[in-house]
Amino acid sequence: QLQLQESGPGLVKPSETLSLTCTVSGGSISSSSYNWGWIRQSPGKGLEWIGNIFHSGSTSYNPSLKSRVTISVDTSKNRFSLKVSSVTAADTAVYYCVRHYGSGFDYWGQGVLVTVSS
Amino acid sequence: DIQMTQSPSSVSASVGDRVTITCRASQGISRWLAWYQQKPGKAPKLLIYAASDLQSGVPSRFSGSGSGTDFTLTISSLQPEDFATYYCQQGISFPITFGQGTRLEIK
Numbered sequence: 001q002l003q004l005q006e007s008g009p010g011l012v013k014p015s016e017t018l019s020l021t022c023t024v025s026g027g028s029i030s031s032s033s034y035n036w037g038w039i040r041q042s043p044g045k046g047l048e049w050i051g052n053i054f055h056s057g058s059t060s061y062n063p064s065l066k067s068r069v070t071i072s073v074d075t076s077k078n079r080f081s082l083k084v085s086s087v088t089a090a091d092t093a094v095y096y097c098v099r100h101y102g103s104g105f106d107y108w109g110q111g112v113l114v115t116v117s118s
Numbered sequence: 119d120i121q122m123t124q125s126p127s128s129v130s131a132s133v134g135d136r137v138t139i140t141c142r143a144s145q146g147i148s149r150w151l152a153w154y155q156q157k158p159g160k161a162p163k164l165l166i167y168a169a170s171d172l173q174s175g176v177p178s179r180f181s182g183s184g185s186g187t188d189f190t191l192t193i194s195s196l197q198p199e200d201f202a203t204y205y206c207q208q209g210i211s212f213p214i215t216f217g218q219g220t221r222l223e224i225k
Contacts, residue, residue: 047154047162047205049214062213063119096161103168103209104152108161 002026004097004109011115012091018084018114022097029078031055035100038071038082040093041111048093052100053080087116120144120208124217130225135196139220141189141206150210153182153191156219157202165204166191196222 008020022036029036037052051061053071061069065084073080084091094113098105121144131137141151149169154162164173166182169189179194193200201224206217 046218047207047216049216052212052214060212064213103150104154104164104173104207105162106164106167106173108163111161 002099002107004099004107006095006097006109006112008112008114010113011117012087013118014088014116015086018082018087018091018116020082020095020097020112020114021079022081022109023077023079024099025078029073029080030075033101036071036073036080037098037100037105039096039098039105039108041096042090042093045093050082050084050095089116092116119213120147120211120215122206122208122215122217124204124206124220126220127218128221128223130223131196132225133196133198135225137193137196137222139191139204139206139222141184141191141217143187143189143208146186147208147210149185150208151182151184151189152207152209153180154205154207155200155202156205162205193222198224 003025005023012018032055035052035054038050040048051071053059068085070083092115094111096111097109099107123142125140151169153166156162165176170182181192183190204220
């Protein structure tokens with residue numbers, strides 16, 4: 001059974017960089033059938049797609065965050081990562097890593113709450 | 119960006135009721151639509167993909183229909199575990215976008 005697990009600091013200071021890692025178990029991140037991504041949910045709010053990394057290694061980011069976001073993959077460790085620079089309180093959210101297949105996201109991590117505060 | 123609009127924003131219903139949630143896309147998305155269920159404190163769960171295909175393990179009381187701009191999620195006979203928030207999501211173009219959610223509450 002495929003599992004995704006987010007890890008990283010739960011508290012980040014304003015203007016600093018948020019860094020999260022998603023470790024994939026029970027399957028290979030290198031499979032050409034799937035892409036991988038990040039989605040966030042601000043407290044009490046809806047879902048916001050942050051970006052994807054494709055099996056080719058290319059990426060696509062939400063324009064609302066594009067200049068601040070980097071998604072990368074480490075196939076040797078079967079994991080992928082998210083960096084969001086110059087964070088503000090508006091970046092406080094639960095961050096989910098996901099597997100993207102076809103029209104939807106079929107596997108989700110449990111989510112990690114990241115709070116931006118000094 | 120493609121805007122996804124769900125209605126209603128919230129609905130109250132009883133166990134055994136039939137409930138329908140609608141989702142409208144701001145432009146045609148063919149059948150590139152997914153539905154999710156989210157319970158408090160949990161990650162969303164994929165219910166329906168490609169507008170009408172049931173994800174493995176999802177009960178058959180859930181069904182989806184539609185194409186183009188108008189879509190529906192129907193729960194044929196509500197069970198206690200179905201009370202949650204439901205989201206639609208378009209997957210035809212980036213940025214991927216979600217509806218604002220529909221909260222399904224117990225009457």
